[in-house]
Amino acid sequence: MKFYRKLPGYMNIWTVLSMVIVLLILMPNLKILINFFTQTTDNWEHIKEHILPLLLKNTSIIIVATGVLTILIGTSLAWLISAYDFPLKVFFKWGLILPLAIPPYIAAYTYNGILNYTGVIQTTLRNDYGIRVDQKYFDIMNIPGSIFIFTLFLFPYVYTITRAFLANQSSSLIENARLLGRNAFEIFFRVVLPISRGAIIGGASLVLLEVLNDYGVVKYFGVPTFSTAIFQTWFSMGDLNAAIKLSATLMFIVFTILIFEKVLRGRKKYSYTTAKVKPLTPMKLTGWKAWTVFGYSLLIFSLGFFIPFIQLLDWMFLTFEKIASPVFTQLIMNSLLVAFTGAFMIVIFAVIIANFTRMHKSWLSKSASRITILGYSIPGAVIAVGISSVFIDIDNLLFTFYESFGMEASLFLSTSLFMLISAYIIRFLAVGYNSIESGFDKVGNKFTEASRMLGMGMTKTFFKVDVRLIKGAIFSGFILAFIDILKELPLTLILRPFNFDTLSTKAFQYASDEQIHEASLASIIIIVISGIAIYLFHQVLEKEPK
Amino acid sequence: MYIQIKDLCFSYTNQGDKTIDNFCLEIEQGEIISILGESGSGKSTVLRLLSGLETPTKGTISIGGKIVTDDRTFILPEKRGIGMVFQDYALFPHMTVAENIQFGLKGYSRSEKKKRIDEVLELVNMENFKKRYPHELSGGQQQRIALARALAPEPSLLLLDEPFSNLDADLQIKIREELKQIIKKTGITSIFVTHDREDSRAIADRIITMRDGSAHEWESLCTVRNTSNTYDYEMEIMS
Numbered sequence: 190m191k192f193y194r195k196l197p198g199y200m201n202i203w204t205v206l207s208m209v210i211v212l213l214i215l216m217p218n219l220k221i222l223i224n225f226f227t228q229t230t231d232n233w234e235h236i237k238e239h240i241l242p243l244l245l246k247n248t249s250i251i252i253v254a255t256g257v258l259t260i261l262i263g264t265s266l267a268w269l270i271s272a273y274d275f276p277l278k279v280f281f282k283w284g285l286i287l288p289l290a291i292p293p294y295i296a297a298y299t300y301n302g303i304l305n306y307t308g309v310i311q312t313t314l315r316n317d318y319g320i321r322v323d324q325k326y327f328d329i330m331n332i333p334g335s336i337f338i339f340t341l342f343l344f345p346y347v348y349t350i351t352r353a354f355l356a357n358q359s360s361s362l363i364e365n366a367r368l369l370g371r372n373a374f375e376i377f378f379r380v381v382l383p384i385s386r387g388a389i390i391g392g393a394s395l396v397l398l399e400v401l402n403d404y405g406v407v408k409y410f411g412v413p414t415f416s417t418a419i420f421q422t423w424f425s426m427g428d429l430n431a432a433i434k435l436s437a438t439l440m441f442i443v444f445t446i447l448i449f450e451k452v453l454r455g456r457k458k459y460s461y462t463t464a465k466v467k468p469l470t471p472m473k474l475t476g477w478k479a480w481t482v483f484g485y486s487l488l489i490f491s492l493g494f495f496i497p498f499i500q501l502l503d504w505m506f507l508t509f510e511k512i513a514s515p516v517f518t519q520l521i522m523n524s525l526l527v528a529f530t531g532a533f534m535i536v537i538f539a540v541i542i543a544n545f546t547r548m549h550k551s552w553l554s555k556s557a558s559r560i561t562i563l564g565y566s567i568p569g570a571v572i573a574v575g576i577s578s579v580f581i582d583i584d585n586l587l588f589t590f591y592e593s594f595g596m597e598a599s600l601f602l603s604t605s606l607f608m609l610i611s612a613y614i615i616r617f618l619a620v621g622y623n624s625i626e627s628g629f630d631k632v633g634n635k636f637t638e639a640s641r642m643l644g645m646g647m648t649k650t651f652f653k654v655d656v657r658l659i660k661g662a663i664f665s666g667f668i669l670a671f672i673d674i675l676k677e678l679p680l681t682l683i684l685r686p687f688n689f690d691t692l693s694t695k696a697f698q699y700a701s702d703e704q705i706h707e708a709s710l711a712s713i714i715i716i717v718i719s720g721i722a723i724y725l726f727h728q729v730l731e732k733e734p735k
Numbered sequence: 736m737y738i739q740i741k742d743l744c745f746s747y748t749n750q751g752d753k754t755i756d757n758f759c760l761e762i763e764q765g766e767i768i769s770i771l772g773e774s775g776s777g778k779s780t781v782l783r784l785l786s787g788l789e790t791p792t793k794g795t796i797s798i799g800g801k802i803v804t805d806d807r808t809f810i811l812p813e814k815r816g817i818g819m820v821f822q823d824y825a826l827f828p829h830m831t832v833a834e835n836i837q838f839g840l841k842g843y844s845r846s847e848k849k850k851r852i853d854e855v856l857e858l859v860n861m862e863n864f865k866k867r868y869p870h871e872l873s874g875g876q877q878q879r880i881a882l883a884r885a886l887a888p889e890p891s892l893l894l895l896d897e898p899f900s901n902l903d904a905d906l907q908i909k910i911r912e913e914l915k916q917i918i919k920k921t922g923i924t925s926i927f928v929t930h931d932r933e934d935s936r937a938i939a940d941r942i943i944t945m946r947d948g949s950a951h952e953w954e955s956l957c958t959v960r961n962t963s964n965t966y967d968y969e970m971e972i973m974s
Contacts, residue, residue: 194806198790198811638788638821639819639821640827641788643813643838643884645839645841653838
């Protein structure tokens with residue numbers, strides 16, 4: 190392909206802006222990868238010898254166990270909900286997504302609050318029945334406890350993706366298997382699991398990336414993993430270089446998972462290309478079977494949403510008067526400020542890149558698109574390390590510039606909200622981008638082409654035609670990014686300016702300071718807002734014909 | 736020659752598989768050309784290359800003596816002054832009929848715009864539909880608006896991509912006649928792509944066939960033209 194022939198088509202503001210944004214996203218990640226090969230420090234030698242094996246062991250145990258458990262729970266529920274009718278099924282269909290509204294770190298301290306010595310279970314047993322229990326059965330602040338939390342609050346990723354797949358894609362295969370006289374278990378293991386392999390693996394890899402991203406749960410439970418080790422090296426040892434090396438190691442694990450996913454899914458897509466698919470008709474369950482399935486769904490729903498939510502509500506009423514103060518209003522304002530600014534920038538960047546990639550089908554646009562969604566797979570701790578080292582470099586470069594303005598702070602950018610917002614953009618750009626890209630996909634290029642044939646350039650076309658047609662997608666991209674930023678913990682905790690607190694950081698601090706009850710109001714606000722958004726979003730998805 | 740296409744090559748993928756392979760065509764001003772071929776023969780791609788929506792890997796296109804594509808030049812689609820009627824019309828769903836037509840009228844004053852909208856609507860017999868939105872129109876009406884929109888900025892060339900494929904069979908014959916009348920009335924040079932021989936025969940002054948993107952056909956087309964024996968191809972189809 191002769192590139193120079195294509196050049197004039199590329200010469201526009203969209204290409205330039207997209208390239209700039211992509212480079213900005215790439216910079217912190219490159220910084221980490223390059224630094225992996227620089228000279229090592231004593232700290233790093235120490236970490237490599239004494240801490241790294243433990244980190245690898247803990248991380249692998251948590252990843253494997255959470256992966257297996259979320260697949261079991263997510264897939265079984267997806268299958269039961271799509272293939273059968275049982276009491277309250279319609280309720281569970283939506284209710285089982287709700288655990289996603291509770292960020293795992295909130296779930297972690299809520300469950301600890303329920304189960305510990307002063308929690309509702311032990312006090313009830315003690316005061317009403319005089320039973321004193323052995324603490325070791327009620328301690329969840331360990332590796333199995335983290336697996337419990339991750340499984341219950343992340344399984345909906347597997348559940349939603351697999352259920353959508355089964356509902357839309359599988360009807361003829363499953364109905365055929367039924368007609369061929371296979372029983373329910375045989376169908377599940379020999380038909381459902383193999384055909385939905387791609388969906389299950391897709392969901393599970395999202396779960397694993399979330400687990401690797403987590404900082405709150407493992408920090409609160411005191412389980413040494415990469416996230417906690419990165420921050421510890423960075424802040425306690427003050428060794429940014431060693432922190433970068435740890436981050437790079439974690440990044441390799443992430444890439445391994447991504448490659449593993451690609452390989453496992455393979456080239457087989459296991460999906461039909463026919464546009465019209467008949468949804469699966471559910472079979473009605475009766476008797477003990479119906480109640481068993483009902484009980485299973487109820488158990489998961491209660492553990493994953495109802496119980497922690499009710500407990501948080503209870504604590505909220507206990508502490509409401511103490512907590513609700515102008516200071517708390519300030520927290521809400523801060524949260525809204527960063528979430529709004531971040532989501533707004535994300536949507537703008539995402540629109541620019543999506544508009545560029547759909548116009549040019551080439552390796553350049555494909556890699557731009559890949560890099561844009563890269564950030565979502567990179568754990569918050571790694572992004573935090575990468576972005577602050579880049580910002581410190583920039584501040585050093587600008588030092589003389591600051592001086593000429595008579596400014597005292599030498600680290601101006603790296604202590605500002607600007608750095609935090611940039612980190613949000615890198616981490617959550619994928620969320621906005623995916624939504625906007627699918628919006629463009631749905632509309633297609635024909636209106637844009639028609640507009641250009643009528644003499645409008647790319648930019649005029651964009652404002653007069655494209656934006657009007659994809660405003661729904663832009664809006665949902667904004668909402669999704671907004672919610673993600675609102676819930677976000679590790680980046681906010683590390684990169685926020687001094688004395689700047691949001692709902693999530695304050696809730697986590699209260700919990701870490703043994704003030705679990707005080708953490709409830711902030712937690713409830715986060716959960717309710719995310720819950721509403723998740724519910725609305727999935728309902729919109731359900732109604733839209735794909 | 737008003738339009739000259741020489742040695743045009745294009746492929747959608749980077750490796751091999753040329754969709755267009757050394758395609759040559761010359762068209763006189765005011766001619767109505769039909770490109771006839773089965774789906775996948777690359778006939779719509781020729782229109783996309785002419786309009787600038789795709790960039791050829793090789794070859795030259797000139798319109799009215801001005802080169803729009805060659806090794807050094809590439810004029811962006813919005814600068815080419817070509818009108819196009821898309822297969823599914825692509826009327827902007829968020830604009831009324833009048834707004835759709837007005838969209839291409841850059842550099843017209845307010846009163847000129849109004850006048851031009853009325854003119855083209857009269858041309859396609861749709862004067863009473865100005866305020867309607869595209870989804871409130873039937874397929875045939877949408878097609879006429881798409882034609883009016885393409886003609887409004889007075890383009891130097893009109894391209895029509897499968898203009899009848901979305902219409903019912905009996906409507907198709909009626910619209911075909913109308914279309915021919917409208918194009919003849921404006922005297923505009925037009926190229927339309929179709930897979931239907933009847934369509935080609937009813938409208939076109941000259942018919943070009945394309946088959947499976949086969950290179951022989953293009954090359955022979957060039958040779959045919961060079962020996963000024965173009966009408967062989969038409970004869971072949973008519974028989």
